[in-house]
Amino acid sequence: MINKIVQSLAEAMAGIRDGAVVLIGGFGSIGQPNALIEGLIEQGAADLTVVANNAGVGHLGLARLMEVGRVRKIICSYPRTTDPVVFESLYRAGKIELEVMPQGTMAERMRAAGAGIPAFYTPTSVGTLLAEGREVREFRGRRYVLEEAFHGDVALVEAWEADRWGNLTYKSSARNFNPVMATAAALTIAQAQHIVALGDLDPERIHTPGIYVDRVMHVPYGEPTVT
């Protein structure tokens, strides 16, 4: 019997190594898997490279992971968010590396990784600092920048519902990067508000099929309180 549901955060985080590239879902803190991030802090892996849209809000989740000194480098599109207090002080002190990536390029690089596409050309960032050092090629009279697929060692995602095969649904705009990241990592771990019986999810409405998911942790935390 396939059963991806784990009973503890320790089990969920088992095997994550120092130096891992960790993809963390969410936009602001909506769809950010805070319980899994707490589990990762407990687990202790350090020297991490984290990919997330923002650089943490307040002292919650991703911000706390940075605050306790586990993140060597963050790759994100928009570090300046509602309340990036932790990131800002680390950044000003030179204690964290930042790589800024256009949001769509970030999403597509992970999509490509999950889809077996090693690289692609995009019009985004042509003629800007963020295209420096990248190959530029013209197609049908327009210039494009070559971007490579971006693979994670681990993806941490927040789902709404899950079953024991790891099929997932998401809620409203909390979907954001989660389904993309779920496809792009060697180990994908989901936290879900609701665990349902196999067969109870409407197959027409499954957003992430279980093939992309390795472990599921039931975290019925209620409603997010900050954005």
Next chain:
Amino acid sequence: MNMKAKLSGLANCKPWTREEIAARAARDIPEGFYVNLGIGIPVLVANYIPPEREVVIQSENGILGMGPEPPPDQINRWLINASKRYVTLVPGGSYVHHADSFAMIRGGHLDLCVLGAFQVAVNGDFANWSKSPTDMPSVGGAMDLAVGAKSVWLVMDHTTKDGESKLLRRCTYPLTAVGVATRIYTNLAVLDVAGDAFAVREMVPGLTFAGLQDVTDAPLKMAA
């Protein structure tokens, strides 16, 4: 000309407020347009699209058909816009994930994006993500939107707080995209990008063309 003399041309006019700039831009968005609104003044544009005019608003975090902020007792805490504020979904709206959202953006399906900017140049180059290497750069979805949407409008103040023109011959800040901006709504005027100059379509009441040129580094001409 010194700054004081430059600004004297503005003495007889009342610059538009943020809300008035947003309202002015909203007036020009046709029915049926699919539109993305950036962080800052651009998101305010949604408040001024007349309810009888169907315009579909996209938010890059995966919302197509975004509605206004909900009343406090009807908040869906999983539904926020790109500015991380609670919003609603209109009937007919849908959710997609980030890669699909940006496929929509880059794939040329949006009719328009409205963005804020630090600087814009006569050739349509603009800068809105970083003022210096020491500044914390935050690009978000701006570079994707700028090259993906069929039209790019900028809403911005005409000058910095110190009176420096934000409408330039060439941008000095790192670019967001090359040659894509088509229309600018500032607190003083509505202008089109016209290659060698900005073409003035409208000015705030009381402002003269000469007065506007005095506070604008880039050459201006009247729109045909």
